[in-house]
Amino acid sequence: MYFFLFQRKIDHETMRIPMKLYLIVFVCAFIILVQYHIYNPWVIPNGINNNVNEVRQEVSERKLQVLCNNVTPDDGSDLPPLFIITPTYKRPEQLAELTRLSHTLMHVPNLTWLVIEDAYKRNDLIEELLSRSGLRYQYMVAPMPVEFKNKTRGPKPRGVSNRNKGLQWIRQNAKSGVFYFADDDNTYDLELFKQIRYTKRVSMFPVGLITKAGVSSPIVRNGVFSGFYDGWIGGRKFAVDMAGFAVSVEFLLLRPHAVMPFKPGFEEDGFLKSLSPFEPKQVELLATNCTKILVWHTQTKKNEPSLPIDMNKYNNSNLIMLKKILV
Amino acid sequence: MYFFLFQRKIDHETMRIPMKLYLIVFVCAFIILVQYHIYNPWVIPNGINNNVNEVRQEVSERKLQVLCNNVTPDDGSDLPPLFIITPTYKRPEQLAELTRLSHTLMHVPNLTWLVIEDAYKRNDLIEELLSRSGLRYQYMVAPMPVEFKNKTRGPKPRGVSNRNKGLQWIRQNAKSGVFYFADDDNTYDLELFKQIRYTKRVSMFPVGLITKAGVSSPIVRNGVFSGFYDGWIGGRKFAVDMAGFAVSVEFLLLRPHAVMPFKPGFEEDGFLKSLSPFEPKQVELLATNCTKILVWHTQTKKNEPSLPIDMNKYNNSNLIMLKKILV
Structure with a gap:
């Protein structure tokens, strides 16, 4: 009797149970899917399988590093690229200078360091130093032309071959961003790199410890450019130090003939004049309207x-x- | 007719369908549970609820930072502390030198920078520079005693007041770790800080660009100390440069009378002799048995x-x- 009741009860509910259970199965499947998709976009990098150990390693090695360094990604790939052109030459202080400068540049995101030596072949010790820095770099050589090297009197046009080689590399490899000539013995505030990165044409800023004046700078009155202050003007249209300006890559690419002349004392002026059409009043003034030394x-x-x-x-x-x- | 067949078919399978479906429901629930527990331990920090946005923020702000910087925690608090004693004085190059050195030290974990100026009062520009660096620092003043300041001939004992003030701070504030006298114009390879950190008594290593010899270093034969190589020995027991040695804090604390003498040219020798009992042969040789310049x-x-x-x-x-x- 009980058996028949039971049997009847099941028979009675036969029509509803499968529907309910199918529904439950569907809901479960739905929950699994939803749960998976909530975690998926930020836990699991694309294109790898779901093996937990692989995911864990991938995340800790790659994704976590990108999310470090506070706000911007580690590689700063969302920032305009910076190209630092550093001429150098063999001397007792060379390794020290490049070591010190590398420590500064290691704090700057999305940067390519173009180190160009006045030499006929590359130096393994420098290659090793650059490689150890972890920076993105290009190490090239560009010897001074023999006619200048053999000059016996007066100053030589040091670093000109190197810087022109850097410009050539940028023309061949860069599409956007900003470049800056940074000698290996100068000192740079990290704030400088933050500011020059957004240069539209040519930006300028004061350089400390130059000549007896102690500084070289654009003169700024009421926020407007009104000349150059430098211990030596020497008839220059742009009386600035090599460390005192940065240039937009796109601006350079539109001037295919811009080049630095082999003319001691007039390297900066000659290069900036070769960026024609470009006038001093178009200069973008950085370092809080040229009131700070960076x-x-x-x-x-x-x-x-x-x-x-x-x-x-x-x-x-x-x-x-x-x-x-x-x- | 079809309806009855269908009805009959269901009736026929009534006994099996619920069992199958219950099993499916059970399996689904199990999958959800397993899936949840696989992600749970490494995705969701303890003690916070499962709100996805909260989890995401918590992870990106706290957990990710801890996992950054390769292996060690961001603050390197598991490493022996390093105390860098830097004497400085007001001059046109001062801000530049300290800026440059700060960039190097910003790469070194668990470090305290003791910047001690030969002055009667602190300089706001330096305070600001140190604060901007984000380094853990102490900025103190320690003027040169008037008797030496007014000296008219011969070299002055520069930086001695400053360094002794640094030693005093360490005696009052440090229990363990290593200290190092790092002048603000020198250049330091980051590898140096990794090596000196484990000094037990006094470690030594070559210093480049000293005197006409080009280097000052312990002489090492078959891995054993066998004298000092320096352009000027001058009867010194320890013929080393100020940048050529590091000392254990615990070793210093056991020698309460160790002090740097106001004796130009003999500051290092005098200080190392005041660490008695300590002999040159007890020196720990760093920089790959003193074959590298760091x-x-x-x-x-x-x-x-x-x-x-x-x-x-x-x-x-x-x-x-x-x-x-x-x-």
Whole structure:
């Protein structure tokens, strides 16, 4: 009797149970899908499978790093690219200078460092230094033309071959962004890189520690450019230091003949004049209307090449290894 | 007829369908649970609810930062603390030097920068520079005693008051870790800070760009200390440069009378001798048995104080503001 009741009860509900259960199954499937899609967009990088360990590793190595450094992504890829052109040459202080400058640039996002040496071949110690910095870089050589190298009197046009090589690289490899000539012995405030990045044509700013005046700067009155202040004007249309201006890549690309002349003392002026059409009054004034110093023309005291080491006396010692590094 | 067949078919399967479907429901619930628990431990920090936005914010602000900077936590609090003692004094290059050094130190975890100026009062521009760096720092003053300041011939014991003030601060505030005298014009490889951090007593390493020899270093033969190589030995027991050694804080604390003497040319030697009992052969040799240069004694070319600015001619211009910053 009970069995029949039970049987009847089931028979009675036969029409409803499957419908309800199908509904439950559908709801469950729906919940799984929804749950998956809530997590999916921010937990699981695209294109990898759902193996948890792989996901964990991928996330911790790649995605987390992108989300670090407070607001902007680690690589600053949302910022206009910066190209830093640094001429250099072999001397006892060279490795020190580049080490120090690399530490500054390592704080600047979305930057490419163009290090160009006045030499016929590249130096392994510098290649190693640049590689260890973790910076995006190009290490190139551009020797000074022999006619200038053999000059016996007067100043030589140092760094001109290097900087023109940098311009050539930018023309071939860059589409947008800003470039800046940054010598390896100068000192740069990190704020400088934040400001020059948005240069539309040519931006300018004061440079400390230049000549007896102690500073080289555009003169600004009521927020408007009104001339150049520099210890030496020398008839220059643009009386500025190499560290005192930055240029838009797009602006350069529209001037295919712009080049730095081999003319000591007139390198900056010649280059800025070659950006014609461009007038001093069009300069974008940075560093809070040129009232702050964000770059210093520091110069490092020259050291004589190191004396030879007595190879007999110091044979078998660490000094033999050290001598190989010294200039 | 079809309806009855259908009805009969359902009736026929009545006993099996609910069991199957219950099983499916159970499996679905199990999948949801498993899926939830796989994500849960590494996606959702403890103790917060499952609101997705909250979780996302919590993760991006807190957990991600901890996981950044490769392996060690952001603050490097698991590393032995490093105390960098930097004497400084007012001069045209001062802000530039400290800016540059701050960029290097900003790459070093768990570091306290003791900047001690030879002055009677603190300089707001330096306070601002240090504050902007984000470094943990102490900015103090320690003027050179008048007897030396008024000395008219021979070299003065520069930086001795400052360094002794640094030692005093360490005695009062530090329990462990390592300290290092780092002048503001020198250049430091980041590798140096990684190595000195584990100094047990006194560690030493080569310093580049010193005297005509080009380097100052312990002499190492078969991995063993065997004397000092320096352009000037001058009867010193420890013929080393100020940038060439680091000392354990615990080692210093056990020597309450250790102090740097006001004796130009013998500051390092005098201080290291005051760490007695301590002999040169006990030195810990860093920089791959003193075969690499991780610090350079760079010196910045001195600039004359800047000339006055013609206040009538440049009234109303940015130059008035700039002059306030210049030395």
